[in-house]
Every structure is written in C-alpha cells, then in structure tokens.
Amino acid sequence: MLINQSIIPDIKAIIANAQDKAIRAVDTERTLMYWNIGKRIFEEEQQGKDRAEYGEYLTKYIAQQLEPDYGSGYSKRQIELFRQFYRTFPIANALRSQLSWTQYKTLIRLDNQDQRQFYIAEAVKNNWTTRQLERQINSSLYERLLLSNDKESVLAVAKNEKLPSDAKEIIKDPMYLEFMGLKREASYYEKDLEQAIITHLQDFLLEIGNGFSFVARQKRIHIEGDEFFVDLVFYNRLLQCFVIIEIKTTKLTHQDIGQLQMYVNYYDRIEKLPTENSTIGILLCADKNDAVVKFTLPENAKNIIASQYKLYLPTEQQLLEEVNKELEKREDSYFTNEKN
Structure with missing residues (x-):
C-alpha cells in the first residue's frame, strides 16, 4: 500500500505549530501575571507615607513571603522588576502578545520612550528572538539609524507607518x-x-x-x-x-x-x-x-x-562621539547653507 510521504512532515509541522502557540500562550499569561503583580505593588506603594522607604520595605517583605513557596522567580530583584514593568508599561492593552517576558525585561532597561517604541516595533515586525533584540540594542541600532535620519522617519518606518523612500532609512x-x-x-x-x-x-x-x-x-x-x-x-x-x-x-x-x-x-x-x-x-x-x-x-x-x-x-562613549560628530556636521552644513 502506497502512503503519501508528505504526511509525516505535515503532522510534525502541525505539532510544532501547536507547541509554539501553546508556549506563546503560556508566556503571554505569565507576562500579564507579572504586570498585574507590578500594578498591585505600585498601588500599595502609593499608600506609603515615605514612598522610597516604604517601597524598599514592601518589595523585601513580598519576596520574603513568596520566595519560599514559589522559588527564586519571586526574589526581591524579581519583585522590583515586576513593579518597574508596570511603571514602564502602565497600559495592559498596549502590551504586545508577540513579545515574551524575557524581551520585556530587556526593554525595561531602556530609559528613552522613543527608543523603546522603536525596538518594540522592530521586534514585532521582524519576529526577533530575545538574543536578536539584545544584540540590536547592544549594537545601538536606533542611534545608528538616527545618525543619517530624523527621529520621526526612523519611528515611522519601524512602525510600518511609511515605507522607506531612501535606502539610508534602513x-x-x-x-x-x-x-x-x-x-x-x-x-x-x-x-x-x-x-x-x-x-x-x-x-x-x-x-x-x-x-x-x-x-x-x-x-x-x-x-x-x-x-x-x-x-x-x-x-x-x-x-x-x-x-x-x-x-x-x-x-x-x-x-x-x-x-x-x-x-x-x-x-x-x-x-x-x-x-x-x-x-x-x-x-x-x-x-x-x-x-x-x-x-x-x-x-x-x-x-x-x-x-x-x-x-x-x-562602547557608549564611542557611540556618543559618533553622534556628536554627526550633529556638528549637520550644524556646519546648516550654517553654510544659511550663508549661501
């Protein structure tokens, strides 16, 4: 009896697809759980008279209560991350299901909001892994694109709000x-x-x-x-x-x-x-x-x-020097054009 040889690869693809969806679903729920924990901690923290001192005490207390039952994933450092997660992304509906908790942990450390929006858009659009996201942040992708483009254009291309019209935009x-x-x-x-x-x-x-x-x-x-x-x-x-x-x-x-x-x-x-x-x-x-x-x-x-x-x-210093050099070039060009 002849059997279609594609059946096994097809079934394996179905299994792999289902497993991937299950892993993503679990990670999405885990991310929402950490967000909700961070929100609850933040709300409690606002009731403290001395917020800085109370916040330090609160995260330590919560870790002491949770870590024995739930393990190192609820250490004081992790509890502080949950709180920071909520403070950085205060709108639950704005969280992207395509991003994992490890990717959000990477994004939390970025101070600039435009920078965060850029990496979120690029990670979702290109289906970056956590390693790829970390590599692009460490290689200062956002800043390098800013060297030859304006901020609005870089963000618009990243968010698919406009197609690149110039090769230098990508x-x-x-x-x-x-x-x-x-x-x-x-x-x-x-x-x-x-x-x-x-x-x-x-x-x-x-x-x-x-x-x-x-x-x-x-x-x-x-x-x-x-x-x-x-x-x-x-x-x-x-x-x-x-x-x-x-x-x-x-x-x-x-x-x-x-x-x-x-x-x-x-x-x-x-x-x-x-x-x-x-x-x-x-x-x-x-x-x-x-x-x-x-x-x-x-x-x-x-x-x-x-x-x-x-x-x-x-290094950060090398990048800063490059940015400053480019800004000086643009200023010189601007003043030259003004004179002309």
Missing part, C-alpha cells in the same frame, strides 16, 4: 559585524570577509536592515567580452530593488566607487524589471573618507552608499 553606517568572530587587529582578504558573511548570513541579514533576501555570491556578468564578478547580490522587498554589495578590506578609493557604479548601471539596464526601482550599491569598507565619496558621486546621489564595517560593538 541601511546603517557603520555596520557592526562582531558576530563573525574575526579579530579586529588582523588583516583580511576580501574573500575572507565575504566567506564569513556567507557563513553567518542570517546574522548579516539582520544587521544590514529590513526586507533583505540573498540572491547571489560572486555573480558573473559579461560586458562586451569582459568578465566581472560582483561580490554579493541581495534583493530588498521594501525598496523593491536589487542591492549590490562590494567588499573592500582597505580604505575606500574613488576607483572602488566607479567600479560599483558600473555594476549598478549594469543591473539597472539588464537585470531590473520595469516595475522595480533603481538598483542600490553598498560599498562595505574598512575605512573611508566621506569627502572622497561626496565628490566622486553626483550631487544628491542616493543609489551608492559607503558603509564602514567594524568587527566589534561600540
């Missing part, structure tokens, strides 16, 4: 590739970095931005008898266009920009469908001179982006 500069495990002190050939990207493709897709899918590696193109190889080709469904990435492990030169522009022109004229938008080229480089990039490209050019890569996550 492509970051710099890009942090610490997940590849390469030592920053060492020198690498371009093929080494390319191979590391392919090996860690899922993490790389998460880093370069929303809506990317992998198309080809070392894509061969022929132009009137000459043969060329494009390092990496992606497609972005949000921008509705091909995205070509050329890797340069040395400082960027104007010749590199010219080469990438040729590849972009080829894709626009040969590969692109009439319904698709113009191809975007990204030069992923170890170092760059922004002035060289600016003067090599036509004014207001948007289809070539130079993004520096770094093999380690920034």
Whole structure:
C-alpha cells in the first residue's frame, strides 16, 4: 500500500505549530501575571507615607513571603522588576502578545520612550528572538539609524507607518559585524570577509536592515567580452530593488566607487524589471573618507552608499562621539547653507 510521504512532515509541522502557540500562550499569561503583580505593588506603594522607604520595605517583605513557596522567580530583584514593568508599561492593552517576558525585561532597561517604541516595533515586525533584540540594542541600532535620519522617519518606518523612500532609512553606517568572530587587529582578504558573511548570513541579514533576501555570491556578468564578478547580490522587498554589495578590506578609493557604479548601471539596464526601482550599491569598507565619496558621486546621489564595517560593538562613549560628530556636521552644513 502506497502512503503519501508528505504526511509525516505535515503532522510534525502541525505539532510544532501547536507547541509554539501553546508556549506563546503560556508566556503571554505569565507576562500579564507579572504586570498585574507590578500594578498591585505600585498601588500599595502609593499608600506609603515615605514612598522610597516604604517601597524598599514592601518589595523585601513580598519576596520574603513568596520566595519560599514559589522559588527564586519571586526574589526581591524579581519583585522590583515586576513593579518597574508596570511603571514602564502602565497600559495592559498596549502590551504586545508577540513579545515574551524575557524581551520585556530587556526593554525595561531602556530609559528613552522613543527608543523603546522603536525596538518594540522592530521586534514585532521582524519576529526577533530575545538574543536578536539584545544584540540590536547592544549594537545601538536606533542611534545608528538616527545618525543619517530624523527621529520621526526612523519611528515611522519601524512602525510600518511609511515605507522607506531612501535606502539610508534602513541601511546603517557603520555596520557592526562582531558576530563573525574575526579579530579586529588582523588583516583580511576580501574573500575572507565575504566567506564569513556567507557563513553567518542570517546574522548579516539582520544587521544590514529590513526586507533583505540573498540572491547571489560572486555573480558573473559579461560586458562586451569582459568578465566581472560582483561580490554579493541581495534583493530588498521594501525598496523593491536589487542591492549590490562590494567588499573592500582597505580604505575606500574613488576607483572602488566607479567600479560599483558600473555594476549598478549594469543591473539597472539588464537585470531590473520595469516595475522595480533603481538598483542600490553598498560599498562595505574598512575605512573611508566621506569627502572622497561626496565628490566622486553626483550631487544628491542616493543609489551608492559607503558603509564602514567594524568587527566589534561600540562602547557608549564611542557611540556618543559618533553622534556628536554627526550633529556638528549637520550644524556646519546648516550654517553654510544659511550663508549661501
């Protein structure tokens, strides 16, 4: 008797789907339970005459009463987290069922409300795991996007209130590739970095931005008898266009920009469908001179982006310095335009 061989994979998929839904349902109820505990603690705390002192006493007392029966999940530290959870997210209906308690614990530590809203929207939209959410926060994704965009635009794209109209709204500069495990002190050939990207493709897709899918590696193109190889080709469904990435492990030169522009022109004229938008080229480089990039490209050019890569996550001080440098650049540009 012949049996359809797809029945077992189908049943396994049904089981896995049901198990996933059950786990999510349990975690949603657990999150609501912690929120309600936090609310009750907050309400009780408001009745104390000296709130700071009473609040400290209250969380300690509750932990002493609950921990013996319910375990370390109700320690003083955890009780304080429940209270902070409610104070940070005071509206129960605003809680997102797609987010787990561990993700909310990560979000609680963010002080800036816009920053929290951004990471909530991105985590829900991209179905991030807790590890992915923590990695994006630790790599300062929000701040990096703010370096080349305004706050309103960054939040609007994250919340799906608008589609990105410019590649810079989703492509970051710099890009942090610490997940590849390469030592920053060492020198690498371009093929080494390319191979590391392919090996860690899922993490790389998460880093370069929303809506990317992998198309080809070392894509061969022929132009009137000459043969060329494009390092990496992606497609972005949000921008509705091909995205070509050329890797340069040395400082960027104007010749590199010219080469990438040729590849972009080829894709626009040969590969692109009439319904698709113009191809975007990204030069992923170890170092760059922004002035060289600016003067090599036509004014207001948007289809070539130079993004520096770094093999380690920034410290808060490094990030602050980058933000301040960008703000100074914008101020100088503003005053220059005013004079003109």
